[in-house]
Amino acid sequence: MSASSGTTGAMADSATPLVAGCWYVICTTTELDAQKMLSRWILDQNIVVRRTENGTPVAMDNRCPHRSFPLSKGFQSGDEIVCGYHGMSFDSEGQCTRLPAGAEIRGKIALRTYPLIERAPLIWIWMGAPSKADPSLLPDYPSLTEASWIAINGYYHVAANYVGLHENLQDLSHFEYLHSSSIGVPDRTPSSFDARLEDGKVRCARLYANVQPPPLYQTLLDLGPRIDRKIRVEFTSPALTHGDMTIRNHNEKPNEEEQEYHTRILHFLTPESQNSTHYWWYFIRDFALDNGEIGDLLKRGIQAAFAEDQMALESISELTRRDPRTTFRELSFATDQPGILMRRTIAAAAGLE
Ligand code: FES
Numbered sequence: 001m002s003a004s005s006g007t008t009g010a011m012a013d014s015a016t017p018l019v020a021g022c023w024y025v026i027c028t029t030t031e032l033d034a035q036k037m038l039s040r041w042i043l044d045q046n047i048v049v050r051r052t053e054n055g056t057p058v059a060m061d062n063r064c065p066h067r068s069f070p071l072s073k074g075f076q077s078g079d080e081i082v083c084g085y086h087g088m089s090f091d092s093e094g095q096c097t098r099l100p101a102g103a104e105i106r107g108k109i110a111l112r113t114y115p116l117i118e119r120a121p122l123i124w125i126w127m128g129a130p131s132k133a134d135p136s137l138l139p140d141y142p143s144l145t146e147a148s149w150i151a152i153n154g155y156y157h158v159a160a161n162y163v164g165l166h167e168n169l170q171d172l173s174h175f176e177y178l179h180s181s182s183i184g185v186p187d188r189t190p191s192s193f194d195a196r197l198e199d200g201k202v203r204c205a206r207l208y209a210n211v212q213p214p215p216l217y218q219t220l221l222d223l224g225p226r227i228d229r230k231i232r233v234e235f236t237s238p239a240l241t242h243g244d245m246t247i248r249n250h251n252e253k254p255n256e257e258e259q260e261y262h263t264r265i266l267h268f269l270t271p272e273s274q275n276s277t278h279y280w281w282y283f284i285r286d287f288a289l290d291n292g293e294i295g296d297l298l299k300r301g302i303q304a305a306f307a308e309d310q311m312a313l314e315s316i317s318e319l320t321r322r323d324p325r326t327t328f329r330e331l332s333f334a335t336d337q338p339g340i341l342m343r344r345t346i347a348a349a350a351g352l353e
Protein backbone atom coordinates (compact mmCIF):
# COMPACT_ATOMS: atom_id res chain seq x y z
CA MET A 1 0.00 0.00 0.00
CA SER A 2 1.08 3.51 -0.54
CA ALA A 3 -0.73 6.42 0.99
CA SER A 4 -0.10 10.12 1.13
CA SER A 5 -1.92 10.24 4.47
CA GLY A 6 -4.62 8.38 6.33
CA THR A 7 -2.33 5.72 7.76
CA THR A 8 -3.33 6.55 11.34
CA GLY A 9 -6.42 7.79 13.11
CA ALA A 10 -9.88 6.64 14.07
CA MET A 11 -11.77 4.28 11.77
CA ALA A 12 -15.44 4.92 11.12
CA ASP A 13 -17.88 2.17 11.95
CA SER A 14 -21.63 1.77 12.27
CA ALA A 15 -21.70 3.99 15.39
CA THR A 16 -19.88 6.94 13.79
CA PRO A 17 -22.09 10.05 13.49
CA LEU A 18 -23.49 10.42 9.97
CA VAL A 19 -21.69 13.01 7.84
CA ALA A 20 -24.10 15.84 6.99
CA GLY A 21 -21.69 18.03 5.00
CA CYS A 22 -21.83 16.02 1.80
CA TRP A 23 -23.91 15.88 -1.38
CA TYR A 24 -26.06 12.72 -1.32
CA VAL A 25 -28.45 11.30 -3.90
CA ILE A 26 -31.98 11.82 -2.61
CA CYS A 27 -33.84 10.28 -5.56
CA THR A 28 -33.75 9.70 -9.28
CA THR A 29 -35.53 12.05 -11.67
CA THR A 30 -37.76 9.12 -12.68
CA GLU A 31 -38.87 8.58 -9.08
CA LEU A 32 -39.71 12.24 -8.58
CA ASP A 33 -41.60 12.52 -11.85
CA ALA A 34 -43.63 9.42 -10.94
CA GLN A 35 -44.51 10.53 -7.39
CA LYS A 36 -44.73 14.35 -7.72
CA MET A 37 -44.29 14.83 -3.94
CA LEU A 38 -41.70 12.36 -2.79
CA SER A 39 -41.13 11.59 0.89
CA ARG A 40 -37.68 10.25 1.77
CA TRP A 41 -35.79 9.69 5.01
CA ILE A 42 -32.16 10.82 4.94
CA LEU A 43 -29.85 11.06 7.96
CA ASP A 44 -32.85 10.38 10.19
CA GLN A 45 -34.81 13.31 8.75
CA ASN A 46 -37.92 13.12 6.62
CA ILE A 47 -37.66 15.32 3.52
CA VAL A 48 -40.28 16.14 0.87
CA VAL A 49 -39.02 16.72 -2.67
CA ARG A 50 -41.21 18.20 -5.42
CA ARG A 51 -40.97 20.37 -8.49
CA THR A 52 -42.14 23.96 -8.74
CA GLU A 53 -44.25 24.93 -11.73
CA ASN A 54 -41.16 25.72 -13.80
CA GLY A 55 -39.75 22.24 -13.08
CA THR A 56 -37.12 23.19 -10.48
CA PRO A 57 -36.80 20.51 -7.78
CA VAL A 58 -37.11 21.83 -4.21
CA ALA A 59 -36.77 20.09 -0.82
CA MET A 60 -37.93 20.93 2.69
CA ASP A 61 -38.70 19.26 6.00
CA ASN A 62 -41.68 16.97 5.53
CA ARG A 63 -43.25 17.89 8.87
CA CYS A 64 -46.00 20.41 9.35
CA PRO A 65 -45.23 22.68 12.34
CA HIS A 66 -48.86 22.49 13.48
CA ARG A 67 -49.38 18.77 14.26
CA SER A 68 -46.53 17.10 12.36
CA PHE A 69 -48.64 15.82 9.48
CA PRO A 70 -46.31 14.86 6.58
CA LEU A 71 -46.63 17.59 3.96
CA SER A 72 -46.06 15.03 1.20
CA LYS A 73 -49.55 13.71 2.00
CA GLY A 74 -51.05 17.12 1.22
CA PHE A 75 -51.20 18.76 -2.20
CA GLN A 76 -49.54 21.44 -4.31
CA SER A 77 -51.20 24.70 -5.25
CA GLY A 78 -49.09 26.54 -7.78
CA ASP A 79 -45.59 26.63 -6.27
CA GLU A 80 -46.93 26.13 -2.75
CA ILE A 81 -47.38 22.97 -0.73
CA VAL A 82 -50.57 22.76 1.31
CA CYS A 83 -50.83 20.61 4.44
CA GLY A 84 -53.53 18.01 3.98
CA TYR A 85 -54.60 18.13 7.64
CA HIS A 86 -55.65 21.75 8.33
CA GLY A 87 -54.29 23.70 5.38
CA MET A 88 -51.09 25.50 6.43
CA SER A 89 -49.31 26.47 3.20
CA PHE A 90 -45.61 26.99 2.43
CA ASP A 91 -43.81 28.42 -0.57
CA SER A 92 -40.74 26.89 -2.17
CA GLU A 93 -38.50 28.90 0.22
CA GLY A 94 -40.23 27.24 3.18
CA GLN A 95 -42.07 30.41 4.25
CA CYS A 96 -45.58 29.95 5.61
CA THR A 97 -48.04 31.74 3.34
CA ARG A 98 -51.35 30.73 4.89
CA LEU A 99 -52.62 29.56 8.27
CA PRO A 100 -55.71 27.47 8.98
CA ALA A 101 -58.90 29.53 9.16
CA GLY A 102 -59.11 31.51 12.40
CA ALA A 103 -55.49 30.84 13.42
CA GLU A 104 -53.26 33.67 14.60
CA ILE A 105 -49.52 33.31 15.16
CA ARG A 106 -47.12 36.16 15.80
CA GLY A 107 -43.80 36.08 14.02
CA LYS A 108 -42.62 34.36 10.92
CA ILE A 109 -43.07 30.63 10.45
CA ALA A 110 -40.67 28.86 8.12
CA LEU A 111 -39.64 25.29 7.38
CA ARG A 112 -36.05 24.33 6.73
CA THR A 113 -35.27 23.93 3.04
CA TYR A 114 -32.34 22.03 1.55
CA PRO A 115 -30.12 22.81 -1.45
CA LEU A 116 -30.62 20.42 -4.39
CA ILE A 117 -28.73 19.83 -7.61
CA GLU A 118 -30.33 17.95 -10.49
CA ARG A 119 -27.86 16.11 -12.67
CA ALA A 120 -30.00 13.62 -14.56
CA PRO A 121 -30.72 10.86 -13.87
CA LEU A 122 -30.04 11.81 -10.22
CA ILE A 123 -31.08 14.55 -7.80
CA TRP A 124 -28.58 15.42 -5.05
CA ILE A 125 -29.26 17.01 -1.65
CA TRP A 126 -27.01 18.85 0.83
CA MET A 127 -27.95 18.04 4.45
CA GLY A 128 -25.25 20.17 6.12
CA ALA A 129 -25.17 23.91 6.75
CA PRO A 130 -26.71 25.53 3.63
CA SER A 131 -23.90 28.12 3.50
CA LYS A 132 -21.44 25.27 2.85
CA ALA A 133 -23.42 23.73 -0.03
CA ASP A 134 -20.78 24.32 -2.68
CA PRO A 135 -21.84 22.83 -6.06
CA SER A 136 -18.17 22.17 -6.86
CA LEU A 137 -18.20 19.56 -4.05
CA LEU A 138 -20.64 17.41 -6.05
CA PRO A 139 -18.61 14.25 -6.64
CA ASP A 140 -17.15 13.80 -10.07
CA TYR A 141 -18.18 10.51 -11.66
CA PRO A 142 -18.19 8.88 -15.09
CA SER A 143 -21.10 9.60 -17.39
CA LEU A 144 -24.13 7.35 -16.99
CA THR A 145 -25.38 8.16 -20.47
CA GLU A 146 -22.32 8.10 -22.72
CA ALA A 147 -22.83 7.16 -26.38
CA SER A 148 -21.46 3.67 -27.21
CA TRP A 149 -22.07 2.51 -23.64
CA ILE A 150 -25.29 1.10 -22.21
CA ALA A 151 -26.48 1.22 -18.58
CA ILE A 152 -28.54 -1.08 -16.43
CA ASN A 153 -29.46 0.05 -12.95
CA GLY A 154 -31.31 -0.79 -9.78
CA TYR A 155 -32.02 0.20 -6.19
CA TYR A 156 -31.74 -1.58 -2.86
CA HIS A 157 -32.84 -0.59 0.59
CA VAL A 158 -30.22 -2.15 2.87
CA ALA A 159 -30.76 -2.64 6.61
CA ALA A 160 -27.16 -1.81 7.48
CA ASN A 161 -24.95 1.22 8.10
CA TYR A 162 -23.43 2.83 4.98
CA VAL A 163 -19.79 2.53 6.16
CA GLY A 164 -20.08 -1.27 5.92
CA LEU A 165 -21.47 -0.95 2.39
CA HIS A 166 -18.55 1.22 1.29
CA GLU A 167 -16.13 -1.24 2.87
CA ASN A 168 -17.80 -4.10 1.04
CA LEU A 169 -17.35 -2.19 -2.23
CA GLN A 170 -13.65 -1.45 -1.56
CA ASP A 171 -13.03 -5.05 -0.55
CA LEU A 172 -12.49 -7.32 -3.54
CA SER A 173 -11.16 -10.15 -1.36
CA HIS A 174 -14.69 -11.37 -0.66
CA PHE A 175 -15.45 -12.04 -4.35
CA GLU A 176 -14.01 -15.54 -4.36
CA TYR A 177 -16.06 -16.65 -1.35
CA LEU A 178 -19.29 -14.67 -1.07
CA HIS A 179 -19.64 -14.45 -4.88
CA SER A 180 -18.08 -17.76 -5.89
CA SER A 181 -21.06 -18.62 -8.10
CA SER A 182 -21.44 -15.21 -9.76
CA ILE A 183 -18.69 -12.59 -10.14
CA GLY A 184 -15.84 -14.21 -8.20
CA VAL A 185 -12.81 -15.82 -9.82
CA PRO A 186 -13.33 -19.52 -9.01
CA ASP A 187 -9.75 -20.62 -8.50
CA ARG A 188 -9.18 -18.13 -5.65
CA THR A 189 -5.85 -17.02 -7.09
CA PRO A 190 -4.36 -14.23 -4.95
CA SER A 191 -4.22 -10.97 -6.89
CA SER A 192 -1.78 -8.11 -6.55
CA PHE A 193 -3.21 -4.74 -5.64
CA ASP A 194 -2.26 -1.16 -4.94
CA ALA A 195 -4.30 1.07 -2.63
CA ARG A 196 -3.69 4.74 -1.97
CA LEU A 197 -5.35 7.83 -0.58
CA GLU A 198 -5.14 10.78 -2.99
CA ASP A 199 -7.03 14.08 -2.66
CA GLY A 200 -9.42 12.55 -0.12
CA LYS A 201 -10.24 9.66 -2.47
CA VAL A 202 -9.25 6.06 -1.84
CA ARG A 203 -8.12 4.36 -5.04
CA CYS A 204 -7.42 0.66 -5.39
CA ALA A 205 -6.27 -1.19 -8.51
CA ARG A 206 -6.16 -4.95 -8.70
CA LEU A 207 -4.92 -7.31 -11.39
CA TYR A 208 -6.03 -10.91 -11.72
CA ALA A 209 -3.63 -12.40 -14.27
CA ASN A 210 -4.21 -15.75 -15.98
CA VAL A 211 -7.24 -16.81 -13.90
CA GLN A 212 -10.45 -18.70 -14.62
CA PRO A 213 -13.32 -16.48 -15.80
CA PRO A 214 -16.03 -15.70 -13.22
CA PRO A 215 -19.11 -17.85 -13.96
CA LEU A 216 -21.33 -14.88 -14.86
CA TYR A 217 -18.97 -13.55 -17.53
CA GLN A 218 -18.02 -16.97 -18.88
CA THR A 219 -21.63 -17.66 -19.80
CA LEU A 220 -22.16 -14.24 -21.42
CA LEU A 221 -18.90 -13.41 -23.19
CA ASP A 222 -16.66 -15.09 -25.71
CA LEU A 223 -14.02 -16.12 -23.19
CA GLY A 224 -11.56 -18.99 -23.12
CA PRO A 225 -10.48 -21.00 -20.06
CA ARG A 226 -8.08 -18.31 -18.72
CA ILE A 227 -8.48 -14.55 -18.58
CA ASP A 228 -6.82 -11.37 -17.32
CA ARG A 229 -9.07 -9.10 -15.30
CA LYS A 230 -8.28 -5.59 -14.10
CA ILE A 231 -10.48 -3.88 -11.53
CA ARG A 232 -10.17 -0.32 -10.23
CA VAL A 233 -12.28 1.01 -7.38
CA GLU A 234 -12.49 4.56 -6.03
CA PHE A 235 -14.13 5.76 -2.82
CA THR A 236 -15.01 9.27 -3.96
CA SER A 237 -17.09 10.56 -1.04
CA PRO A 238 -19.41 9.21 1.69
CA ALA A 239 -22.05 9.24 -1.08
CA LEU A 240 -20.20 7.38 -3.83
CA THR A 241 -17.89 4.48 -4.61
CA HIS A 242 -17.34 3.67 -8.28
CA GLY A 243 -15.05 1.54 -10.36
CA ASP A 244 -14.31 -0.09 -13.68
CA MET A 245 -13.29 -3.49 -14.96
CA THR A 246 -11.50 -4.79 -18.05
CA ILE A 247 -11.68 -8.46 -19.02
CA ARG A 248 -9.80 -10.14 -21.87
CA ASN A 249 -8.67 -13.64 -22.71
CA HIS A 250 -5.28 -14.38 -21.25
CA ASN A 251 -2.72 -14.47 -24.04
CA GLU A 252 0.84 -15.65 -23.55
CA LYS A 253 1.80 -13.60 -26.62
CA PRO A 254 1.17 -10.04 -25.45
CA ASN A 255 1.52 -8.56 -28.94
CA GLU A 256 -1.54 -10.38 -30.23
CA GLU A 257 -4.75 -8.37 -30.13
CA GLU A 258 -7.46 -9.66 -27.82
CA GLN A 259 -10.93 -8.20 -27.54
CA GLU A 260 -11.35 -6.31 -24.30
CA TYR A 261 -14.69 -5.99 -22.50
CA HIS A 262 -15.10 -2.86 -20.38
CA THR A 263 -17.58 -2.16 -17.61
CA ARG A 264 -18.08 0.65 -15.12
CA ILE A 265 -20.08 0.38 -11.94
CA LEU A 266 -21.32 3.22 -9.75
CA HIS A 267 -22.69 2.80 -6.24
CA PHE A 268 -24.56 5.81 -4.85
CA LEU A 269 -25.08 5.37 -1.11
CA THR A 270 -27.23 7.63 1.08
CA PRO A 271 -27.57 6.96 4.81
CA GLU A 272 -31.28 6.73 5.62
CA SER A 273 -30.50 6.26 9.32
CA GLN A 274 -27.62 4.98 11.43
CA ASN A 275 -28.57 1.43 10.46
CA SER A 276 -30.13 1.66 7.01
CA THR A 277 -28.98 2.87 3.62
CA HIS A 278 -30.42 3.80 0.23
CA TYR A 279 -28.34 2.19 -2.52
CA TRP A 280 -28.70 3.10 -6.20
CA TRP A 281 -26.40 1.26 -8.63
CA TYR A 282 -25.58 1.69 -12.31
CA PHE A 283 -23.68 -0.89 -14.38
CA ILE A 284 -22.43 0.36 -17.73
CA ARG A 285 -20.87 -1.74 -20.51
CA ASP A 286 -19.32 -1.13 -23.91
CA PHE A 287 -20.22 -4.50 -25.46
CA ALA A 288 -23.41 -6.27 -26.62
CA LEU A 289 -25.09 -2.87 -26.82
CA ASP A 290 -28.06 -4.14 -28.83
CA ASN A 291 -28.34 -7.46 -27.07
CA GLY A 292 -31.22 -7.18 -24.62
CA GLU A 293 -30.85 -10.82 -23.66
CA ILE A 294 -27.28 -10.25 -22.44
CA GLY A 295 -28.49 -7.10 -20.67
CA ASP A 296 -31.18 -9.09 -18.86
CA LEU A 297 -28.81 -11.89 -17.93
CA LEU A 298 -26.22 -9.39 -16.68
CA LYS A 299 -28.83 -7.62 -14.60
CA ARG A 300 -29.98 -10.88 -13.06
CA GLY A 301 -26.37 -11.92 -12.38
CA ILE A 302 -25.47 -8.58 -10.80
CA GLN A 303 -28.63 -8.58 -8.72
CA ALA A 304 -27.73 -12.06 -7.50
CA ALA A 305 -24.28 -10.82 -6.44
CA PHE A 306 -25.75 -7.74 -4.74
CA ALA A 307 -28.27 -9.92 -2.92
CA GLU A 308 -25.28 -11.86 -1.54
CA ASP A 309 -23.71 -8.59 -0.35
CA GLN A 310 -27.02 -7.48 1.16
CA MET A 311 -27.36 -10.77 3.03
CA ALA A 312 -23.79 -10.42 4.40
CA LEU A 313 -24.17 -6.78 5.46
CA GLU A 314 -27.60 -7.20 7.05
CA SER A 315 -26.41 -10.32 8.90
CA ILE A 316 -23.37 -8.41 10.23
CA SER A 317 -25.56 -5.46 11.19
CA GLU A 318 -28.01 -7.61 13.10
CA LEU A 319 -25.28 -9.55 14.89
CA THR A 320 -23.26 -6.51 15.96
CA ARG A 321 -26.34 -4.69 17.22
CA ARG A 322 -27.63 -7.62 19.24
CA ASP A 323 -24.35 -8.68 20.88
CA PRO A 324 -23.74 -6.20 23.71
CA ARG A 325 -20.17 -7.25 24.53
CA THR A 326 -17.68 -4.40 24.33
CA THR A 327 -14.63 -6.67 24.42
CA PHE A 328 -14.87 -7.57 20.72
CA ARG A 329 -11.95 -6.31 18.62
CA GLU A 330 -11.97 -6.52 14.81
CA LEU A 331 -9.16 -8.39 13.06
CA SER A 332 -7.90 -6.79 9.87
CA PHE A 333 -5.82 -8.25 7.02
CA ALA A 334 -3.59 -6.70 4.37
CA THR A 335 -6.47 -7.00 1.89
CA ASP A 336 -8.53 -4.66 4.11
CA GLN A 337 -6.23 -1.69 3.42
CA PRO A 338 -8.55 0.14 0.98
CA GLY A 339 -11.46 -0.20 3.42
CA ILE A 340 -9.32 0.99 6.33
CA LEU A 341 -8.24 4.09 4.38
CA MET A 342 -11.88 4.76 3.51
CA ARG A 343 -12.99 4.33 7.14
CA ARG A 344 -10.32 6.78 8.31
CA THR A 345 -11.45 9.27 5.67
CA ILE A 346 -15.09 9.02 6.80
CA ALA A 347 -14.06 9.26 10.48
CA ALA A 348 -12.18 12.49 9.71
CA ALA A 349 -15.20 13.85 7.80
CA ALA A 350 -17.37 13.00 10.83
CA GLY A 351 -15.02 15.03 13.07
CA LEU A 352 -13.36 12.07 14.80
CA GLU A 353 -9.61 12.17 15.34
S1 FES B 1 -51.04 19.44 10.82
FE1 FES B 1 -50.64 20.75 9.19
S2 FES B 1 -52.03 22.36 9.36
FE2 FES B 1 -52.45 21.06 11.02
Ligand SMILES: [Fe+2]
Binds near residue numbers: 174
Ligand atom coordinates in the same frame (compact mmCIF):
# COMPACT_ATOMS: atom_id res chain seq x y z
FE1 LIG C 1 -19.75 -8.01 -3.09
